[in-house]
Amino acid sequence: MAGDEQFKKVDAAKLEKLVAAIYAGLGVPTEDANLLGNALVDADLRGVNSHGCRYLSVYARNIRRGGVNLQPVLRTVRDDGATCLLDGDGGLGHVLAARAMKTAIGKAREHGVGVVSLRNSQHIGALAYYTQMAADAGCLGYTTTNAGIVMVPPGGREKVVGLNPLSWAAPTARPWSFNLDMATSVVAGSKLGMAQERGEKIPLGWAVDKDGNPTDDPQKGMEGGILPLGGPKGYGLSVMLDIMAGVLSGGRFGRGLGSKGSAQLFQALDIAHFIPLDDFKSRMEELIQQIKGSALAPGSKGIFFPGEIEYNLKQDRLRNGLPLDAFVRGEIKREAESLGLTYDIEL
Amino acid sequence: MAGDEQFKKVDAAKLEKLVAAIYAGLGVPTEDANLLGNALVDADLRGVNSHGCRYLSVYARNIRRGGVNLQPVLRTVRDDGATCLLDGDGGLGHVLAARAMKTAIGKAREHGVGVVSLRNSQHIGALAYYTQMAADAGCLGYTTTNAGIVMVPPGGREKVVGLNPLSWAAPTARPWSFNLDMATSVVAGSKLGMAQERGEKIPLGWAVDKDGNPTDDPQKGMEGGILPLGGPKGYGLSVMLDIMAGVLSGGRFGRGLGSKGSAQLFQALDIAHFIPLDDFKSRMEELIQQIKGSALAPGSKGIFFPGEIEYNLKQDRLRNGLPLDAFVRGEIKREAESLGLTYDIEL
Numbered sequence: 001m002a003g004d005e006q007f008k009k010v011d012a013a014k015l016e017k018l019v020a021a022i023y024a025g026l027g028v029p030t031e032d033a034n035l036l037g038n039a040l041v042d043a044d045l046r047g048v049n050s051h052g053c054r055y056l057s058v059y060a061r062n063i064r065r066g067g068v069n070l071q072p073v074l075r076t077v078r079d080d081g082a083t084c085l086l087d088g089d090g091g092l093g094h095v096l097a098a099r100a101m102k103t104a105i106g107k108a109r110e111h112g113v114g115v116v117s118l119r120n121s122q123h124i125g126a127l128a129y130y131t132q133m134a135a136d137a138g139c140l141g142y143t144t145t146n147a148g149i150v151m152v153p154p155g156g157r158e159k160v161v162g163l164n165p166l167s168w169a170a171p172t173a174r175p176w177s178f179n180l181d182m183a184t185s186v187v188a189g190s191k192l193g194m195a196q197e198r199g200e201k202i203p204l205g206w207a208v209d210k211d212g213n214p215t216d217d218p219q220k221g222m223e224g225g226i227l228p229l230g231g232p233k234g235y236g237l238s239v240m241l242d243i244m245a246g247v248l249s250g251g252r253f254g255r256g257l258g259s260k261g262s263a264q265l266f267q268a269l270d271i272a273h274f275i276p277l278d279d280f281k282s283r284m285e286e287l288i289q290q291i292k293g294s295a296l297a298p299g300s301k302g303i304f305f306p307g308e309i310e311y312n313l314k315q316d317r318l319r320n321g322l323p324l325d326a327f328v329r330g331e332i333k334r335e336a337e338s339l340g341l342t343y344d345i346e347l
Numbered sequence: 348m349a350g351d352e353q354f355k356k357v358d359a360a361k362l363e364k365l366v367a368a369i370y371a372g373l374g375v376p377t378e379d380a381n382l383l384g385n386a387l388v389d390a391d392l393r394g395v396n397s398h399g400c401r402y403l404s405v406y407a408r409n410i411r412r413g414g415v416n417l418q419p420v421l422r423t424v425r426d427d428g429a430t431c432l433l434d435g436d437g438g439l440g441h442v443l444a445a446r447a448m449k450t451a452i453g454k455a456r457e458h459g460v461g462v463v464s465l466r467n468s469q470h471i472g473a474l475a476y477y478t479q480m481a482a483d484a485g486c487l488g489y490t491t492t493n494a495g496i497v498m499v500p501p502g503g504r505e506k507v508v509g510l511n512p513l514s515w516a517a518p519t520a521r522p523w524s525f526n527l528d529m530a531t532s533v534v535a536g537s538k539l540g541m542a543q544e545r546g547e548k549i550p551l552g553w554a555v556d557k558d559g560n561p562t563d564d565p566q567k568g569m570e571g572g573i574l575p576l577g578g579p580k581g582y583g584l585s586v587m588l589d590i591m592a593g594v595l596s597g598g599r600f601g602r603g604l605g606s607k608g609s610a611q612l613f614q615a616l617d618i619a620h621f622i623p624l625d626d627f628k629s630r631m632e633e634l635i636q637q638i639k640g641s642a643l644a645p646g647s648k649g650i651f652f653p654g655e656i657e658y659n660l661k662q663d664r665l666r667n668g669l670p671l672d673a674f675v676r677g678e679i680k681r682e683a684e685s686l687g688l689t690y691d692i693e694l
Binding site: 078080081082083084085111112113115117140153154155156157158160161168170178180182186212229230232233234236237239240242243244247248249250253254255256269270271273274275279280283284286287290291294295296297298300301302303304305306 | 425427428429430431432458459460462464487500501502503504505507508515517525527529533559576577579580581583584586587589590591594595596597600601602603616617618620621622626627630631633634637638641642643644645647648649650651652653
């Protein structure tokens with residue numbers, strides 16, 4: 001990461017309002033614009049900068065060029081009780097995804113489990129946002145999406161596999177929930193873009209160049225391809241996630257994904273249909289203490305659960321400000337000024 | 348791997364009958380003994396030797412010392428339509444698991460999805476055996492189990508995380524199904540045991556010794572701990588799988604797992620509740636051709652799907668014999684002879 005001097009801290013609540021105002025200014029209905037503002041700033045607060053406000057202008061450009069249906073009719077193609085298939089009508093991914101997860105949670109309440117397949121959707125940002133909704137509702141939450149075809153399979157040298165992520169979340173008795181949100185690659189694709197923006201090199205082992213050779217140049221890595229986590233395992237996971245998100249939904253998958261949109265799967269499992277939620281949380285606490293209470297490696301700052309560091313960072317940033325780098329501040333400023341919006345944060 | 352001279356090829360059908368006869372001789376009901384024979388030999392046929400007949404005497408010893416309930420009453424603790432919680436009454440894991448997945452498939456037929464949580468179970472062997480049942484029934488199959496606490500979390504130096512695996516399977520239009528079956532570690536735990544039996548070293552990066560230092564000695568690695576796949580990702584996945592299998596079921600989890608048994612989760616998603624199964628298979632074929640038809644890396648023998656190599660190996664071994672190493676042959680021979688069983692394969 002480059003020097004701290006390029007970072008400036010802003011007030012998260014004010015930033016969220018500005019982001020929402022920008023999208024509203026672009027024609028997004030107020031409620032949807034508010035959700036987008038909340039989701040993007042939440043990602044930044046949790047330290048998932050790769051899926052935060054650095055996407056603001058990506059989505060804005062997509063809206064301007066007519067790539068998003070701002071008044072989508074979310075159609076239920078089929079509903080069989082515990083499962084349903086939705087068609088997102090090319091709407092904003094975050095908005096569709098939040099509604100799909102809400103539907104999955106409702107189904108889980110009634111049937112124990114709810115699975116919602118969503119096609120004709122778009123980029124939905126950080127998956128943890130949706131699985132957290134499920135954890136907050138006393139469910140095990142699961143989300144996957146298909147994503148850009150930027151990964152090279154074992155034995156290949158061509159980008160033919162999506163950098164498909166998954167997220168799983170579970171409630172705990174602590175202030176934070178268990179929340180794992182991970183790409184099936186060695187590294188998130190946006191981290192190559194961030195390294196490039198900042199003029200930084202990437203570690204060897206993240207990507208290969210067009211000829212299949214290891215590279216530390218983010219540009220060459222993007223031209224070549226990103227490597228799957230642990231070779232066959234990350235490759236296998238990634239393909240399965242596209243099967244669940246893309247193939248099953250009847251929507252776009254694999255190389256057909258293009259930039260026209262993507263597909264997702266949302267699942268909620270209502271814990272109370274198995275054991276009482278309080279028992280579950282007590283048992284989670286026992287698991288947490290077993291692991292966090294175990295002996296530390298020399299020099300270790302502690303053992304953390306997925307979602308714990310992100311929660312701690314969010315609390316700190318809500319109190320002390322959210323650091324944004326020069327690139328992201330520039331993007332926000334440009335979008336705000338192009339719409340004639342005033343703002344009371346330092347960009 | 349040691350020299351090929353220690354391997355001898357046996358007839359798979361005869362071996363399966365012998366394994367079933369051994370378990371029947373130990374008091375396992377015929378139908379259950381047949382299922383065990385089929386499951387163990389299937390793993391060996393698919394090249395998953397770590398979960399094949401090398402477990403024969405592990406299970407046999409457990410039966411002899413009274414660690415298994417051979418006449419379990421599989422109790423439905425709760426059934427809510429699409430979900431249910433089963434108590435396995437300490438029975439044989441393979442038998443309970445097959446029944447649990449069958450239940451999940453039945454629920455999926457009716458509700459679109461079926462989730463079955465199973466506690467008071469035991470080691471269930473290779474997960475692919477159960478997810479394949481779901482794929483054969485036109486479902487996306489998913490299984491996870493908690494397993495031995497042999498993994499060291501990031502930041503720690505103590506074994507506190509289970510080597511919990513997952514499997515996902517999906518039908519295709521090809522003779523093989525997509526079937527991913529993977530541990531959340533860099534390597535399956537049994538591979539350390541196999542290396543030790545054969546007097547081989549292990550690659551650096553598989554495990555650490557008791558002080559947290561990298562080691563190539565399988566014994567020291569087993570004393571220290573195995574590393575999670577990709578650090579925080581494999582660690583996070585592993586913990587989530589124990590949450591799903593152990594914490595949710597009300598059964599054993601984490602350090603409480605001991606050698607007394609484990610817990611699992613089985614899920615089937617009926618594809619026809621989303622899109623017609625034939626459409627799904629056509630779409631799978633398109634995905635398969637996209638990936639398998641892409642450019643190969645120099646020296647590559649091809650790009651394979653999870654489950655494809657295993658299927659090809661099985662066809663070859665059914666025709667030409669199943670190679671068993673000296674250790675496994677010795678174990679089978681000892682068990683057969685201790686029960687006074689005759690056999691017509693060369694052990």
